[in-house]
Amino acid sequence: MAGDARTLIEQAVRRLLEEVPALKPLKLVVGVDLIGGRSDLQSFRLELPAVDVRKDLATDARVRVEMRREHFNPLAEDGTLTAWHKAYDVGRLKATGVQQYLQLIGQVVAKEEERRRLRKARHGV
Numbered sequence: 001m002a003g004d005a006r007t008l009i010e011q012a013v014r015r016l017l018e019e020v021p022a023l024k025p026l027k028l029v030v031g032v033d034l035i036g037g038r039s040d041l042q043s044f045r046l047e048l049p050a051v052d053v054r055k056d057l058a059t060d061a062r063v064r065v066e067m068r069r070e071h072f073n074p075l076a077e078d079g080t081l082t083a084w085h086k087a088y089d090v091g092r093l094k095a096t097g098v099q100q101y102l103q104l105i106g107q108v109v110a111k112e113e114e115r116r117r118l119r120k121a122r123h124g125v
Helices: 005-019 069-078 081-089 099-123
Strands: 028-035 041-048 052-055 063-068 093-097
Touching: 005 041, 005 052, 005 069, 005 081, 028 069, 063 069, 063 099, 069 081, 081 093, 081 099, 093 099
Parallel strands: 028 063
Antiparallel strands: 028 041, 041 052, 063 093
């Protein structure tokens, strides 16, 4: 069952930071926009590394993430890094903002995914 959006955002971010520990020290303000049906928009301000989530327009955000609520809820509840990456690749998750931050996050995620592939190959999984 879906929880409130603020709690789901916090839960999802904490899980992703556990999967990609290299992102834990990143100091960044992210605007999170969840789009519901009929022009319903919920905006949140996510501050890292503290994982502080507040309902706010996040006018100081360096990165903005946008996603429809029906796609966000299942990912937030139990999505893995791979599932989030797939959502981004197919356009269900949109990220905009300062290009240097977006590139840095992309590079760190790619390196983590490569480490996982190598571990699986080594262990024959």
